[in-house]
Amino acid sequence: MEMYSGHINKLIEELAALPGIGNKSAQRLAFHMIHMPKEKVNRLAKVMMEARENVRYCQECYTLTDRDICPVCSNQKRNHNLIMVVENSRDLAAYEKTGKFEGVYHVLHGAISPMLGIGPGDIKLKELVARLEGDVEEVIIATNSSLEGETTAMYISKLIKPVGVKVTRIASGVPVGGDLEYIDEVTLLRALEGRVEI
Amino acid sequence: MEMYSGHINKLIEELAALPGIGNKSAQRLAFHMIHMPKEKVNRLAKVMMEARENVRYCQECYTLTDRDICPVCSNQKRNHNLIMVVENSRDLAAYEKTGKFEGVYHVLHGAISPMLGIGPGDIKLKELVARLEGDVEEVIIATNSSLEGETTAMYISKLIKPVGVKVTRIASGVPVGGDLEYIDEVTLLRALEGRVEI
Numbered sequence: 524m525e526m527y528s529g530h531i532n533k534l535i536e537e538l539a540a541l542p543g544i545g546n547k548s549a550q551r552l553a554f555h556m557i558h559m560p561k562e563k564v565n566r567l568a569k570v571m572m573e574a575r576e577n578v579r580y581c582q583e584c585y586t587l588t589d590r591d592i593c594p595v596c597s598n599q600k601r602n603h604n605l606i607m608v609v610e611n612s613r614d615l616a617a618y619e620k621t622g623k624f625e626g627v628y629h630v631l632h633g634a635i636s637p638m639l640g641i642g643p644g645d646i647k648l649k650e651l652v653a654r655l656e657g658d659v660e661e662v663i664i665a666t667n668s669s670l671e672g673e674t675t676a677m678y679i680s681k682l683i684k685p686v687g688v689k690v691t692r693i694a695s696g697v698p699v700g701g702d703l704e705y706i707d708e709v710t711l712l713r714a715l716e717g718r719v720e721i
Numbered sequence: 722m723e724m725y726s727g728h729i730n731k732l733i734e735e736l737a738a739l740p741g742i743g744n745k746s747a748q749r750l751a752f753h754m755i756h757m758p759k760e761k762v763n764r765l766a767k768v769m770m771e772a773r774e775n776v777r778y779c780q781e782c783y784t785l786t787d788r789d790i791c792p793v794c795s796n797q798k799r800n801h802n803l804i805m806v807v808e809n810s811r812d813l814a815a816y817e818k819t820g821k822f823e824g825v826y827h828v829l830h831g832a833i834s835p836m837l838g839i840g841p842g843d844i845k846l847k848e849l850v851a852r853l854e855g856d857v858e859e860v861i862i863a864t865n866s867s868l869e870g871e872t873t874a875m876y877i878s879k880l881i882k883p884v885g886v887k888v889t890r891i892a893s894g895v896p897v898g899g900d901l902e903y904i905d906e907v908t909l910l911r912a913l914e915g916r917v918e919i
Contacts, residue, residue, distance in 0.1 A: 587752070
């Protein structure tokens with residue numbers, strides 16, 4: 524769009540490349556930023572860069588964190604023999620918000636998806652298997668109830684059972700096709716309580 | 722959300738403060754940024770700061786531009802005696818995209834809104850009046866057809882008519898309550914052609 528300035532065009536282009544932001548939203552955001560106080564724009568830019576620079580994987584559960592070991596994993600009051608497997612850190616946050624899960628997590632950072640070309644080697648699965656060398660009693664699979672989530676759950680179940688660890692799946696209280704992070708806490712808890720061995 | 726890192730929380734907070742970005746979208750964007758290559762995050766941050774730093778108002782029409790005088794105003798082939806008044810630079814871009822308007826623009830950066838406490842002094846109105854000291858033949862008011870846009874149109878009409886300049890309003894081909902930037906080019910052109918003196 525020649526009628527804007529080069530700087531605004533570049534900004535619109537960068538913003539439109541973010542997920543869920545179309546061209547119109549990118550325009551709106553860009554013009555909003557141009558009108559924001561300069562300090563606010565610089566702060567947002569700094570926070571973005573700092574987050575990208577300093578956030579890393581927890582060495583135990585692989586969630587995103589500022590520290591080597593995340594607050595959940597470094598909490599000795601949690602049950603470290605009970606591991607809930609989730610697809611991403613947002614799903615971890617969703618269960619953590621219920622305040623009722625006493626165990627720890629394992630974040631896969633994805634789900635198996637033949638369609639997207641994501642195989643077992645592309646998510647944190649061997650890292651999960653490595654954790655089972657300890658005294659783990661139960662692995663609760665809390666991947667989404669989507670096709671990919673179910674596929675991943677089945678794969679993990681087959682992978683882990685030979686090790687002799689109990690494997691459960693959160694109950695189908697979670698609506699089929701639903702994305703875990705958008706589900707209310709009551710449903711999340713019901714799904715946790717109703718988990719069955721698979 | 723304690724379960725995330727402080728850096729991610731701060732980023733989510735900053736993103737959620739942007740218009741049209743709710744808490745869930747902010748989370749999604751933040752996690753996306755964490756997984757982006759570092760150079761890409763830094764480039765987005767840099768583009769944001771540079772845009773805010775370098776973009777200014779055109780000294781003639783007050784649109785946002787990288788230069789002292791914007792490309793439209795510095796184009797001597799345009800009819801500088803025909804001024805289209807728009808609410809913001811996105812609306813200017815919408816008309817400019819039709820490629821059929823030969824005049825120049827005046828960007829108000831807002832509309833009169835008693836509800837939001839935006840008065841005539843808060844938008845670029847005296848700057849518009851100042852421009853009429855030249856040989857301006859016609860002022861086309863192309864504010865939105867919202868309550869605020871209509872109010873602003875009436876106000877400008879009353880303000881300018883005593884000066885002896887012809888004042889027109891784009892036709893009501895634009896759907897009532899509609900936002901100019903989302904309207905298709907054909908409708909925008911029909912509205913321009915059907916403009917009537919007010």
